[in-house]
Amino acid sequence: MIHTLLIANRGEIACRIIRTARAMGIRTVAVHSEADAAALHVREADEAVAIGPAPARESYLLPDRILTAARETGAQAIHPGYGFLSENADFAQAVIDAGLIWVGPNPDSIRAMGLKDAAKARMIAAGVPVTPGYLGEDQSAERLAAEADAIGYPVLIKAVAGGGGKGMRQVEDAAAFADALVSCRREAAAAFGDDRVLIEKYILSPRHIEVQVFGDRHGNVVHLFERDCSLQRRHQKVIEEAPAPGMDAATRAAVCDAAVRAARAGDYVGAGTIEFIADASDGLSADRIWFMEMNTRLQVEHPVTEAITGVDLVEWQLRIAAGEPLPVTQEELSIDGHAIEARLYAEDPAKGFLPSIGTLEAFDLGDPADTGVRVDTGVEQGSVISPWYDPMIAKLIAHGDTREEARARLADALDEAIVWPVRSNAGFLVEALDHPDFVAEAMDTGLIARAGDALMPPAEPSEEALVAAAAELTGPAFLPGFRLNAAPRRAGAFLLDGQPIAIDFTDAPIADEAVDTSILISEGGQTWALAPFRAAGGAGGGAGDGAILAPMPGRVIAVEVAAGARVVRGQKLMVLEAMKMEHALTAPFDGTLAALNAATGAQVTEGALLARIEAD
Template identity: 55%
Template sequence: MTGGALFDTVLIANRGEIACRIIATCRRLGIRTVAVYSDADRNARHVRLADEAVHIGPSAARESYLRADKLLDAARRTGAQAIHPGYGFLSENAAFAQACADAGVVFIGPKPSSIQAMGDKREAKALMQAAGVPVTPGYHGDNQEPAFLQQQADDIRYPVLIKASAGGGGKGMRLVEKREDFAAALLSCQREAESSFGDARVLIERYIVRPRHVEMQVFGDRHGNVVHLFERDCSVQRRHQKVLEEAPAPELSDAQREAMAQAAVAAARAVDYVGAGTIEFIVGEAGDFHFMEMNTRLQVEHPVTELVTGIDLVEWQLRVAAGQPLPLRQDQIHHRGHAIEARLYAEDALKGFLPSTGTLQVMQFPEATAHVRIDTGVEQGDAISPWYDPMIAKLIVWDEDRPHALQRLRQTIDAVRVVGVTTNAVFLGRLARQADFAAARLDTGLVAREIDTLLAPLPEADDAVWMLAALGLWARTRASPTDANASPWALRDGWRIGASAPRYIELSAGGETRRLALQPHADHVEIGFDGAPLHVATVAWSAPTLTAALDGVRRNVDVLVQGTQVVLYRGEDRYVFEHVDPLHRHAGAEAHAGAVVAPMPGRIVELLAPLGTKIAKGTPLLVMEAMKMEHTLQAPHDGVVKAFLARQGDLVADGAVLVDFVDGDAETAA
């Protein structure tokens, strides 16, 4: 690769959907790709898509994806001229960028000095102040003594934000609303920062009340050119992690947009920035904005910018890294329409957003069109492991304006079909229909204010839903040989001489078990609850869709069956049933009664509850770390902790018994 020509071979030092995204662009440009993978990713989609793949170590990221020496060795062995770090892992690691340069390999990203300057939030704030970019008031100094930081927070006045100095992605960040909560929040924040970034230092900032999070996409080249590609609104967050992102940011005046754009370009110029970067601003209720941080990499939410500008940002990264100038001048960059992105995660939102691991036994998305884009790093049959971020896919939609884009987002979320792990699709669907979001009344506290509504229990199934689930299970499990010569004995339609035999299906949901009777006939089915009058239904099945006319009311629903689980989708609602086999009931259903078990694999961080003392439902019992986030397990009911069955620092498996927790008081527990 010489004279600004594009690379022959690029190694992708990342995984998941971003690795797949980079491979797609490289393939379009005729660039050969090399993937890297850990033990957990041996059969991952990005490995299957790349031209070549190199194993770099065990599943733990610190032993594989975070090993610069292994990545550079893989580049040397495969003849890769450049390394694309994606986002996450080593994408904002100045030492890795320098190591690439020392090894004669192009780092597809900014200069090490730019990463260094913006990588420490405290130093970045000082640099931005010198460049005339407005910053949020706070303490960004070196003194990390807890008592001193407590005093700084008191002086700034609550509420304050504690933020990991080297952090990002919402990790190592805590909102503290009153003085007495500061010490515990600081300890948790430092612990999470050390675990995620290897750096426990923090800064303290005034929390802007009802803020919006608006960021500017910037791009620089090696010829002194810097442009912006407009803004994105990322205000819809949970625990400082983005959930929905959109472009352009709604309800911004042209004057605000221009002032923010100029500040972003000035920020990029201040560090001689090259490549793709994001300047993040916090916007107050009065329209004032303050610099928060710069992400010196491509962002997870970059597709919304691509859809409104028509620009492939990965292609721009490759061209700039190869020494070419930016493809367009500022006056040639325009935006059209509106795009929104939703992050689909393997997590159980209704159970405190606990990560969900397992095999994607069913994974179906709407077909990609000019209006719908699905970015994913997994396919049906792949596993979601506990080792990495639990993202399944990014659902991105575009239309001519925000109302139409929002309607497409709702339809796209409603059409997601995943069985094998629990997803946050119900949460996303409710959020997409939330009144303030629909009206673009956005701020970073929206999710927290509406959390009770967003996480309300799933609707209880009415009689019709129970019958539709049974009909779907029955229709799916009937043998339907396509071979005209197939044996009639293979048909499980209940036929016998004289009349069809009744079929009984037992389902359970929400702690209730019901037995349904089905009586097949030539052109219809009679169905009802055992011992009750039967209803007449006509059924048509085209997997996974069941079309059933029940007592003359026609309904179209999707029914997915995997093992004993039956999942019925009706519009935005989802109902989950267990198919109960009366000949194989689980004899150990009560095996863990009185115990608190691990909801996922992870590491025990801290034991919180006292032994032998009665505590109330909801009292924190212990803290687990999984997928780089801390999760607090709480008492399921009033009772007593008889014993902890795991110690601080222990690695535990999914389903491991952690706490011997019993009803009653200390005397009866003893």
């Protein structure tokens, strides 16, 4: 068995691997960037090694730094987690060449399945049904556009080396294809170093079904049933569950058998996921489910599979990497109940889900012993959410005897989540879990887009919560105004997250004593700070006066207009890259670009004035 394990990752997945390794008696080594020097995974590991500056390309994505750390600490094996170098075949080979154990599939399998076009060709040869599309070598814009026309709109443009929703664009008609292709290629090149794409038919009522597979070095392959990852926002998974709702035994057998064939076709060893897309317009059926791609690593959503099977997938990874056979046969695996996972992101739904950064001055996701909900996280109260990495801060996983029991348990836990002053999508997740279509198992990957504002949590706390908080803030020291022959009226001005608000709390019970500064209001998964209004303040320029401000820290990767140019409302002015995603900034109204303070390649801070438009 492995005695010392280096984890070439960070955050919640590093903490999760450490947890299993510790239970197995395995010593752990963490690596970290300068930005993560005080991170939770660094403190939980037995040893930690600094590997470079904050940008991932200067630390977590440098194989030589990680291999050096392994040699210096006497590590016997390297677990890559997910993301970063987890699907980098050259890194896997370098680990093996260094005489270390690679906790993952063979490099050849990663290469074979890592490129979507080659993987689909292999699946076709293995008799696995695939989605109609174009997988050709000709990558000219003209050929890709022609193939999209032939396939028929809507289509998906997908990065050949992509994953995680990056380098992917849905295109509704031919007029939008050229711009979408340019943006997709640019994002793919930045994320994967490869701008090649493929074209797929976009299924109009799609469900995202995936099957967890596992292989060992003794020729055994099993599946651990399916997951449904259909609740997505901009192709990024938000809520996942297992088993898939509406999956009958015959369809399950067909899909899972196809997944095992796919794994065998790649001589697969270790944990992997075969992803399918299903046309759910008339329910799930084996003849309307097609292979999309294979992920040659552990998935973010693996805990729901663990919950329904009772298996520790990381333990399996470590044992199989050490040469052991699979511990059970297919016949010994079964489904127990239902599990649902929600991804808690540091992002602000009210601002188009832009990433939110800062110190977690208040952070409480409840005690699993009380809520019955597993929490996988790499942060704690006092941790800093930086702009350098993915904004996911935790995963909450609920298990129950039925889907409804798991859904309600997860919604209740998220409803009571406290995350402040960093914004989170907890309130959005509560609304999604409570949406009638999700409750009724009538979802597909378009549900979130269709629901739109119905999933947006309230902008302010309820009146009851505001009144109670105002009363607690002021206490008996508040001096109410009065009228002759009338009961004293208790009302005042406050600041709710820095914005003035008037609250009448005449009927609220008087607190024993006033709170000195501010009080947190937590409701529906959202957290606000209420403070006494002591001084008036002014607001700076925003869209109303033509100022184009950076909504977050990031890097300007494209400037589409020049100073002095005429622009129209909605026209794209520039593109900002932050947390590995692109964000387009557009003109708020028709006018002239009077000032331009941004240049391609420039790093900008949140709130920086990038441009100013003078209205017609």
